[in-house]
Amino acid sequence: MNEEISITPSEVIEYMYCPRFIYFMLYLKIPQREEQRYKVQRGKEVHDRKTRINKKYLRKKIGVKEKLINQKLSSNKYNIHGVIDEILFLKDGTAASLDYKFAKDKGRLYNTYKYQAVMYSMLISDNYDIKANKAFIVYIRSKNKLKEITITKNDFKKVKKVLEEIIQIIKKGYYPKSTSYQKRCRDCCYRNICIK
């Protein structure tokens, strides 16, 4: 635990895009130009649309006992914080996050979505002292298709490792490896100062 640092799911997604973003943004504090930010902003339109979805069918389908909407949670144990669209308390005694994506279901689960869901599970389990080994995504642009994600111990381990590395970068100025996808460097706003 490191009490001064609290990491968001968006920062983990930035890290996954290129670990060096964290070094430039959060250690050297050089902001990215807004138009070049990795597309993590879902925007206001998502918020507007999700409020219009009929959620009763979801509740029935998943077996929800109780739910909380737009919960801002933090965890000192994991050094993370974030806002969860919905926290579902399920009939089987566990809890799960539900996140609305203004996206189409392309048949595969992106790592960014997965890691975000894992962080939500960490926040839920730490704050409510409850098991949170699954999460749900609603794909708004696929007629509100509901997808269940299973979260394993290994997923927790992977996210914890990423969080530890981000803390090393922010606290100690550890210079991380670059992205292995070189085409990302072409349009990167840090390309002139990034030593490869």
Ligand code: SF4
């Ligand atoms: S230039 Fe490439 S390696 Fe450097 S920060 Fe940008 S994307 Fe990452």
